[in-house]
Amino acid sequence: MSQRAAVRRKQAIFRWVTVSVVLAFFMLPLIGMLDFTTKVRRGGRTMATWKTLMNVSEISTKYPALKEGFIASIGLSVITVVIMLALLVPTMTWVRLRLPGMSRLVEFICLLPLTVPAIVLVVGLAPVYSWVFYLFGESTLWLGLAYVVLVLPYAYRALDAGLRAIDVKTLSEAARSLGASWFRVMWRIVLPNLRTAVLSASFLSVALVLGEFTIANLFSRRNLQVAMYQLGKSDAKISVAVGLLSLVFAFVVLFAMSFVGAQRSGSRRRRRPLAAAVAPAPAGTGSVKEPS
Amino acid sequence: MSVASPNAERGVAVELTELRRSYGPVNALDSMTLHLAPGEFVALLGPSGCGKTTALRCLAGLEDPDAGTITIGGRDVTALPTNKRDLGMVFQAYSLFPHMTARQNVEFGLEMRGQDKSTRARRAGDMLDLVGLSSQADRYAHQMSGGQQQRVALARALAISPQVLLLDEPLSALDAKVRTQLRDEIRRIQLEIGTTTLFVTHDQEEALAVADRVGVMRAGRLEQLAPPQELYARPATAFVAEFVGLTNRLAGRASGGRAEVLGVSLPLLAGSGDGNVEVLVRPEGIEATPDPNGNATVLSAAFLGAHGRVTARTDGGEQVEVQVASAALPSFEPGQRVRVTPRGDAALAVAR
Numbered sequence: 001m002s003q004r005a006a007v008r009r010k011q012a013i014f015r016w017v018t019v020s021v022v023l024a025f026f027m028l029p030l031i032g033m034l035d036f037t038t039k040v041r042r043g044g045r046t047m048a049t050w051k052t053l054m055n056v057s058e059i060s061t062k063y064p065a066l067k068e069g070f071i072a073s074i075g076l077s078v079i080t081v082v083i084m085l086a087l088l089v090p091t092m093t094w095v096r097l098r099l100p101g102m103s104r105l106v107e108f109i110c111l112l113p114l115t116v117p118a119i120v121l122v123v124g125l126a127p128v129y130s131w132v133f134y135l136f137g138e139s140t141l142w143l144g145l146a147y148v149v150l151v152l153p154y155a156y157r158a159l160d161a162g163l164r165a166i167d168v169k170t171l172s173e174a175a176r177s178l179g180a181s182w183f184r185v186m187w188r189i190v191l192p193n194l195r196t197a198v199l200s201a202s203f204l205s206v207a208l209v210l211g212e213f214t215i216a217n218l219f220s221r222r223n224l225q226v227a228m229y230q231l232g233k234s235d236a237k238i239s240v241a242v243g244l245l246s247l248v249f250a251f252v253v254l255f256a257m258s259f260v261g262a263q264r265s266g267s268r269r270r271r272r273p274l275a276a277a278v279a280p281a282p283a284g285t286g287s288v289k290e291p292s
Numbered sequence: 293m294s295v296a297s298p299n300a301e302r303g304v305a306v307e308l309t310e311l312r313r314s315y316g317p318v319n320a321l322d323s324m325t326l327h328l329a330p331g332e333f334v335a336l337l338g339p340s341g342c343g344k345t346t347a348l349r350c351l352a353g354l355e356d357p358d359a360g361t362i363t364i365g366g367r368d369v370t371a372l373p374t375n376k377r378d379l380g381m382v383f384q385a386y387s388l389f390p391h392m393t394a395r396q397n398v399e400f401g402l403e404m405r406g407q408d409k410s411t412r413a414r415r416a417g418d419m420l421d422l423v424g425l426s427s428q429a430d431r432y433a434h435q436m437s438g439g440q441q442q443r444v445a446l447a448r449a450l451a452i453s454p455q456v457l458l459l460d461e462p463l464s465a466l467d468a469k470v471r472t473q474l475r476d477e478i479r480r481i482q483l484e485i486g487t488t489t490l491f492v493t494h495d496q497e498e499a500l501a502v503a504d505r506v507g508v509m510r511a512g513r514l515e516q517l518a519p520p521q522e523l524y525a526r527p528a529t530a531f532v533a534e535f536v537g538l539t540n541r542l543a544g545r546a547s548g549g550r551a552e553v554l555g556v557s558l559p560l561l562a563g564s565g566d567g568n569v570e571v572l573v574r575p576e577g578i579e580a581t582p583d584p585n586g587n588a589t590v591l592s593a594a595f596l597g598a599h600g601r602v603t604a605r606t607d608g609g610e611q612v613e614v615q616v617a618s619a620a621l622p623s624f625e626p627g628q629r630v631r632v633t634p635r636g637d638a639a640l641a642v643a644r
Contacts, residue, residue: 166390167385167386167387170383170385170386170387171387171389171390173352173354173374173381173383173387174381174383174387174389174445174448175389175400176353176354176373176374176375177352177354177374177375177377177379177380177381177449177458178375178380178400178401178404178448178449178452179375179376179378179401179404179405179452180375180400180404181375184404188400189389192391193389193390193391
């Protein structure tokens with residue numbers, strides 16, 4: 001009896017040690033950033049940087065590049081998510097229903113971007129984009145097309161987990177037999193049952209787009225990360241503070257995601273929590289990449 | 293053609309004509325023709341892979357036949373998509389939409405037909421009433437048992453007053469007791485509303501119990517289509533005889549339309565050539581009496597409730613199953629000598 005209690009105590013200690021180490025690993029850089037943004041040269045603390053950051057009108061007049069990058073990144077997130085969903089959800093559903101033999105190929109294509117470094121992607125995309133920019137104008141938002149490719153693997157995994165959890169074939173056949181058109185089948189039956197998967201695919205995509213630096217920088221477009229990088233040369237404190245904010249935002253999004261999943265799995269049987277649904281996606285890639 | 297439904301005028305005729313469908317080298321449907329009379333309840337029976345589900349899915353529009361025509365109520369629907377065919381369908385797998393309550397599920401088809409909210413609600417209420425689940429209207433699929441889910445699926449299929457009701461092994465996932473209950477209920481409701489119904493199953497008891505006519509399928513063709521009693525008593529082929537009910541295969545000598553089996557001359561239903569044949573005989577077509585000078589030895593005797601079954605080995609080395617009255621069962625002990633004799637009309641068919 002006492003032996004068992006001892007084992008349990010040991011396990012508890014081990015658990016706490018592990019959690020603490022992992023937390024420290026993630027938190028130390030963040031604390032360092034916070035420390036840097038509040039430090040005054042001769043010792044002491046100041047909240048000046050954060051006050052500036054919280055003052056929307058001041059930050060947008062003082063740092064127009066940051067504002068521009070922020071708006072571009074938000075726009076890119078929306079565009080990427082919309083295109084990704086419009087592309088993947090019907091395709092994956094259709095493959096499941098009518099072309100099950102193609103599912104391996106589709107999976108391979110969707111996971112391929114994982115193996116292609118961003119720089120290689122840019123080399124391949126450069127001629128395409130030179131035409132796009134030439135024909136349709138030099139908007140940063142065109143990057144959304146490249147970002148869709150970038151988020152494919154993560155979005156695919158998340159949606160695939162969702163589709164596995166429901167019997168798409170029977171449900172859509174039932175809906176068809178009741179008189180539903182294919183559009184209604186997608187909108188009324190498939191999508192509502194994929195809600196958590198769609199949410200997680202979208203969250204992951206947003207996190208990835210908000211953290212993207214390489215492609216935007218190589219195409220000389222200004223998104224949030226590029227703006228932060230450029231700002232870092234002139235006003236490091238603001239740059240780091242924004243970096244900290246976007247990191248925390250990404251963490252909060254990923255954290256919220258696991259809660260959304262857990263809540264829904266409680267109300268529905270057979271549904272895996274979202275955290276499990278996105279397990280294959282490495283969190284590090286989804287979070288913000290630090291410039292500098 | 294027998295049409296049992298008193299509401300037959302509400303049903304429509306359904307005709308599958310010369311349907312062909314192959315998957316690579318496999319012929320799932322091989323020139324299959326099946327005509328359903330208005331309001332008729334036809335069951336398709338057969339081993340897995342015989343094409344019965346393919347036939348139903350072709351009728352539903354979920355599979356496209358390679359050749360052949362399908363008409364519903366005289367209208368050619370062969371090229372029509374599923375959602376335009378006006379069918380109700382119940383699937384083998386639980387198919388309730390998981391994000392909707394039972395009531396919303398039943399309302400779905402009506403909504404697709406653009407009916408207004410109050411009509412939908414009234415109709416859904418009636419349908420849930422019909423399947424005895426009014427009290428479960430606000431439950432989700434995962435809060436219901438398998439049997440309840442299939443009832444709601446039935447209500448959902450019927451809510452749209454379909455021209456044809458398709459049942460694709462709707463009972464196979466249920467346990468034995470619920471299965472019998474729901475089976476009888478499906479028949480009751482079908483008789484009540486008179487919808488022409490095609491029911492696919494691999495369970496012969498189910499098919500015989502509910503259908504007006506049963507079609508036995510084999511390798512993509514209809515082997516026989518007949519009312520249950522006829523199918524059982526006068527199977528057209530050995531395959532049908534063996535698939536429906538228990539049969540003994542007994543060696544015999546055929547000549548002139550009769551065969552000599554275990555010393556008794558039996559008339560054969562279907563003609564066969566003369567010579568050595570195997571004759572199919574049901575356990576209830578054979579009598580067994582304890583007899584020290586008999587022609588067989590009892591191997592085992594089993595009590596099955598209403599009747600008993602004696603398994604014996606003849607002196608010729610054949611194993612014979614004989615059905616006996618439960619009361620007579622104690623007089624059969626393993627090792628005991630018995631005389632087994634086929635009744636005069638016992639022969640069903642000749643195995644080829």
